[in-house]
Amino acid sequence: MPHPAPQPIPERADPLTAELVVDVAAAVAPAISPDGRLVAYGVVANSGGDGRPHGSIWVAAADGSTSPRRLTDGTARDLAPKWAPDSASVFFASDREEQGTAQLQRIRLDVSEAIAEAEAVTSWRGGICGYWPLFDGRTVALLAEDEPAAEDNRREAGRDDAKVWGRHLPATRLRLLDLETGVLRTVDGLGDRHVVELAQRPDGGPLAVLSWSTPELDPGVMTAELHVVDPGSVTVHDLGPVGIEARSPAWWNHNGVWHLAHLAVTPGHLVGGLAVIDTVPPATGPAVGHRNLTVGMSVCPTGLVQVADGPPLALFADGLDTALYRLHPESLRFHRLSCAPGMLAGLTASRSGETLAVLASTAYEPKNVHAGPTGGPLVRLSDTSPELRRIHWGVQERLGYQASDGLPLDGLLILPAGRTRETGPFPLVTLVHGGPYFRAADEFTLNVVDCGQWLATAGYAVFLPNPRGGSGHGHEFAAVAAGAVGGDEWTDILAGIDLLVTERVADPERLGISGWSHGGFMAAWAIGRTDRFKAAIVGAGISDWGMQAGTGDWGILDAALGGSTGWQGPGPHVHDRHSPISYASRIRTPVLILHGEQDTNVPLGQAIHFHRALRHFGVEHEFVVYPRESHGLDERAHQLDALRRIRAWYDRWL
Structure with missing residues (x-):
C-alpha cells in the first residue's frame, strides 16, 4: 500500500507562480567548524539584476541556539565556505572582483557587524578552481590554472587563438599559499596532471591528492591517480591509478596505521554503483591491495568524510531515503548509525566527528542545513524559503x-x-x-x-x-x-x-x-x-x-x-x-x-x-x-x- 507523507496544510494558500519557483533561495555547501560550534553555508538565489544566480555566506550555531547570521550581502557569487583550523575565520570563493572569476576571500568572526567585511586573499589572473585551508593555520592549498603569459594576452588581443585539440584546456595545478608572507609555491612534482581534489591527513601531515591525466572528462575520469604530497618540502609520492570517477579522498587511522579511502565506481566496471575503496599508502612505490569496503551492500555511498580521531563517516543512498554509516575499523565494514527520510547531502563533520551538518530535504521541505550530534537528532538551522509553506x-x-x-x-x-x-x-x-x-x-x-x-x-x-x-x-x-x-x-x-x-x-x-x-x-x-x-x-x-x-x-x-x-x-x-x-x-x-x-x-x-x-x-x-x-x-x-x-x-x- 502507498504511504503518503503527512502534508502541512497552509491556513492561506498562495498560487505557485513560475517566478516563485525560480526565485526561491536555496541553501548549499554546509561546512561545520573544526570545533563543532558553528556551521557556515551558502545561499543561492536569483537576487541580482543580471539574470544569473548570486550567492551569500551565512553562519549559524550548530546547536540552533542563535539565529543564522548573514556574512555577505549576496551581490556576487559568494560560495563554497571552509573554516580556518582555529574556527575563528571563514574562507569562501567569490567573483565580487570580476564577474565569473572566483578569488579566495576571508572573513574573521571577531566582528559584530551584520554584514562582515571580507578581505581578498588571492588576485590570481584567471581565478581559482578550489581551495583547502591546511591544519598549520597559515597555509591554504589552491587549485588554479597557470596565469596567462604576455604571449597569451597578445594572441587573445589579436584573435590569434587557434586551439590544438587535447592541449586547449589548461590543467589545474596544486599551489600552496602562505597567508603571512603571500608566497605561493607550485607543486611541480605532479607534472602536467590536472589536480581535482585533495585532503590533508588529520594530524597535519601529507596531502592526499587526486589528479587526472587531462582536464577533459574523457579520458580524465578514467585516468585518476592518487599522490601523497608533503606540504613542507612539496615532494610527491605517486600511489598510482585509482578507480573510475574517483573522488572524496579521506584519511583514517587504526592502531597507528594510516589508511586512505576514496569513492569510485565499483572496480572492474565502467558503469555501476559507487564503492568505498581503501588502501594503506606504502612508504615508497605505488599502493597495492586496494579493498572494496562496500562489496555486497544493497545501498550506494554518496559521500565520504574523514574525522581526526576515528574511521570515516559516509552517507548512503538507501532506496527513497538516506542513511548515515561509520566504518568499523576491525571488520572493515560500514555500520549504519541512522536513517533519515528523503535526501541527505553535503555531509560535513567537526574535527572530532562528534558533530555533523548536512543538507536535508523531505517530501514537503526543501533542502536546508541541519546539524547536531553524530548519533542525532539534528536541528534545522537555515530556513531559506519560508514562503513555500503557503x-x-x-x-x-x-x-x-x-x-x-x-x-x-x-x-x-x-x-x-x-x-x-x-x-x-x-x-x-x-x-x-x-x-x-x-x-x-x-x-x-x-x-x-x-x-x-x-x-x-x-x-x-x-x-x-x-x-x-x-x-x-x-x-x-x-x-x-x-x-x-x-x-x-x-x-x-x-x-x-x-x-x-x-x-x-x-x-x-x-x-x-x-x-x-x-x-x-x-x-x-x-x-x-x-x-x-x-x-x-x-x-x-x-x-x-x-x-x-x-x-x-x-x-x-x-x-x-x-x-x-x-x-x-x-x-x-x-x-x-x-x-x-x-x-x-x-x-x-x-x-x-x-x-x-x-x-x-x-x-x-x-x-x-x-x-x-x-x-x-x-x-x-x-x-x-x-x-x-x-x-x-x-x-x-x-x-x-x-x-x-x-x-x-x-x-x-x-
Missing part, C-alpha cells in the same frame, strides 16, 4: 511495486494538489531522473528539471520511478544499464505506469512522459516504443548513443551505456538498437525539445538530430534552444520560459 502541494506518496520479472522497485507518486486517489483518474506525467545513476528520493524538488510539484499544482499526477540503472539499491542494480539502456529500465518504468492505470490513478488516455539528460533519453526512447503517450518533453536528451560517445563530455562511459561506438567498423552497431533516433519513424507523440546551446555534456547536435528526424516524418514538435546555457538552465529568464512551456505543452495535449 503553497498547497500535491500529496507525495511512496510507491513500492514489482518489475515484470518480479524485482522489487520503488518510486514516488505526486497527486494533483487538493486531490485524493478517490477522485482520479488523472492525467499522469512520468518524470524520469537523469544519470542514469541518480534516483528519485522522497524529497522536495521544485525546479525546471525536477518539476513534479510544478505540474501537480497545475492538476497533473506525477510518477517518479526508480528503474534499474539508478542508485540506492547497490552495485548490481546500477550495473544493469551497461550496454543495455532502454531495456530493463524501460520495462521497470512501464510496470509502474501500468500499476497506476490499474489502480485508476492514471487516465490511460492522458499519459505524458518527461525527463532531462538521461531522463530526456528515456522520454525519447519511450515514444519510439509505444504510442500510449499523448505528449513528451525531451530535455537535453540523447537521441544517438554513437554520436554521444564521440562528442559528449563522458565519451567512453557513454559508449559503455550505449553498448558501442561508431568507429568499430561498418554498422549496424549495438548502440543503434539503443538510440531513439533509430525509431523516429515510429513516433507519433507530440514532442517538446529543450536544450542549452553551450551544452557539452549532451551536445546540442543530439537535439538537432532528433528535431530533423521528427520534421522528416511530420511529427508535431517544438524545438527550443537556450543561448549561453550548458546542461541545465541557469539564467532566470530561461528558467521562467521553460517552466511555462512545460505546463503549456501538457495543457495543450493532455
Whole structure:
C-alpha cells in the first residue's frame, strides 16, 4: 500500500507562480567548524539584476541556539565556505572582483557587524578552481590554472587563438599559499596532471591528492591517480591509478596505521554503483591491495568524510531515503548509525566527528542545513524559503511495486494538489531522473528539471520511478544499464505506469512522459516504443548513443551505456538498437525539445538530430534552444520560459 507523507496544510494558500519557483533561495555547501560550534553555508538565489544566480555566506550555531547570521550581502557569487583550523575565520570563493572569476576571500568572526567585511586573499589572473585551508593555520592549498603569459594576452588581443585539440584546456595545478608572507609555491612534482581534489591527513601531515591525466572528462575520469604530497618540502609520492570517477579522498587511522579511502565506481566496471575503496599508502612505490569496503551492500555511498580521531563517516543512498554509516575499523565494514527520510547531502563533520551538518530535504521541505550530534537528532538551522509553506502541494506518496520479472522497485507518486486517489483518474506525467545513476528520493524538488510539484499544482499526477540503472539499491542494480539502456529500465518504468492505470490513478488516455539528460533519453526512447503517450518533453536528451560517445563530455562511459561506438567498423552497431533516433519513424507523440546551446555534456547536435528526424516524418514538435546555457538552465529568464512551456505543452495535449 502507498504511504503518503503527512502534508502541512497552509491556513492561506498562495498560487505557485513560475517566478516563485525560480526565485526561491536555496541553501548549499554546509561546512561545520573544526570545533563543532558553528556551521557556515551558502545561499543561492536569483537576487541580482543580471539574470544569473548570486550567492551569500551565512553562519549559524550548530546547536540552533542563535539565529543564522548573514556574512555577505549576496551581490556576487559568494560560495563554497571552509573554516580556518582555529574556527575563528571563514574562507569562501567569490567573483565580487570580476564577474565569473572566483578569488579566495576571508572573513574573521571577531566582528559584530551584520554584514562582515571580507578581505581578498588571492588576485590570481584567471581565478581559482578550489581551495583547502591546511591544519598549520597559515597555509591554504589552491587549485588554479597557470596565469596567462604576455604571449597569451597578445594572441587573445589579436584573435590569434587557434586551439590544438587535447592541449586547449589548461590543467589545474596544486599551489600552496602562505597567508603571512603571500608566497605561493607550485607543486611541480605532479607534472602536467590536472589536480581535482585533495585532503590533508588529520594530524597535519601529507596531502592526499587526486589528479587526472587531462582536464577533459574523457579520458580524465578514467585516468585518476592518487599522490601523497608533503606540504613542507612539496615532494610527491605517486600511489598510482585509482578507480573510475574517483573522488572524496579521506584519511583514517587504526592502531597507528594510516589508511586512505576514496569513492569510485565499483572496480572492474565502467558503469555501476559507487564503492568505498581503501588502501594503506606504502612508504615508497605505488599502493597495492586496494579493498572494496562496500562489496555486497544493497545501498550506494554518496559521500565520504574523514574525522581526526576515528574511521570515516559516509552517507548512503538507501532506496527513497538516506542513511548515515561509520566504518568499523576491525571488520572493515560500514555500520549504519541512522536513517533519515528523503535526501541527505553535503555531509560535513567537526574535527572530532562528534558533530555533523548536512543538507536535508523531505517530501514537503526543501533542502536546508541541519546539524547536531553524530548519533542525532539534528536541528534545522537555515530556513531559506519560508514562503513555500503557503503553497498547497500535491500529496507525495511512496510507491513500492514489482518489475515484470518480479524485482522489487520503488518510486514516488505526486497527486494533483487538493486531490485524493478517490477522485482520479488523472492525467499522469512520468518524470524520469537523469544519470542514469541518480534516483528519485522522497524529497522536495521544485525546479525546471525536477518539476513534479510544478505540474501537480497545475492538476497533473506525477510518477517518479526508480528503474534499474539508478542508485540506492547497490552495485548490481546500477550495473544493469551497461550496454543495455532502454531495456530493463524501460520495462521497470512501464510496470509502474501500468500499476497506476490499474489502480485508476492514471487516465490511460492522458499519459505524458518527461525527463532531462538521461531522463530526456528515456522520454525519447519511450515514444519510439509505444504510442500510449499523448505528449513528451525531451530535455537535453540523447537521441544517438554513437554520436554521444564521440562528442559528449563522458565519451567512453557513454559508449559503455550505449553498448558501442561508431568507429568499430561498418554498422549496424549495438548502440543503434539503443538510440531513439533509430525509431523516429515510429513516433507519433507530440514532442517538446529543450536544450542549452553551450551544452557539452549532451551536445546540442543530439537535439538537432532528433528535431530533423521528427520534421522528416511530420511529427508535431517544438524545438527550443537556450543561448549561453550548458546542461541545465541557469539564467532566470530561461528558467521562467521553460517552466511555462512545460505546463503549456501538457495543457495543450493532455
